[in-house]
């Protein structure tokens with residue numbers, strides 16, 4: 001794998017029910033910082049994350065990952081019917097930690113997302129925003145080398161969004177490779193250094209966040225961004 005990339009997809013294709021979902025997708029994700037994967041509904045963003053995580057196997061092409069621990073935060077929080085603390089401890093089960101270290105990490109993670117007083121409450125009864133804070137706390141406690149995020153703040157209130165964004169930024173600063181799927185372009189601008197625009201299962205464009213968001217070079221990226229940034233179309237109309 002070329003040194004600066006933590007993830008390298010080469011000519012990855014996937015079809016389902018006779019429809020092409022990924023079309024010889026080739027893209028490298030830098031080891032450092034946050035990379036955002038953006039693009040219209042159905043472009044193949046979630047499928048790409050699932051392939052990277054090994055949940056889906058492509059029909060052809062290769063996926064190479066730098067070695068290390070992965071954490072995947074789904075759009076809908078995946079929690080078991082147990083307390084918040086137990087859900088966090090489960091996330092740490094694969095790590096070699098003493099009982100005391102595990103308890104300390106669980107407590108620190110709950111504290112980090114402002115849920116210390118909810119440690120013993122049933123996680124599946126938490127509100128959507130609380131559940132999402134909890135799954136992010138679980139990922140944080142795992143100290144992963146690679147963090148895959150699928151619209152982690154969709155439907156969260158501004159305060160919860162802020163907490164989650166600061167956690168993501170902190171993990172990236174600590175050396176975690178972050179790949180973020182988001183339609184929230186403000187969030188993409190706040191967090192990501194690099195942006196990849198996916199369109200119809202191909203990487204239509206990639207580059208530094210500001211240049212992709214504000215000066216897209218391709219028709220696919222422009223079409224997506226015009227739809228997503230209303231002020232762009234207002235500017236064009238005036």
Ligand SMILES: Nc1ncnc2c1ncn2[C@@H]1O[C@H](COP(=O)(O)OP(=O)(O)OP(=O)(O)O)[C@@H](O)[C@H]1O
Nearest residue numbers: 016017021039040041042043044045046047048183
């Ligand atoms: N298991 C599956 N079987 C059949 N089709 C699938 C399957 N998984 C995904 N697809 C299709 O693949 C396409 C890409 O889906 P994906 O969820 O990756 O889109 P996305 O870019 O994440 O979109 P969104 O922004 O709406 O979340 C969609 O048309 C979807 O219907």
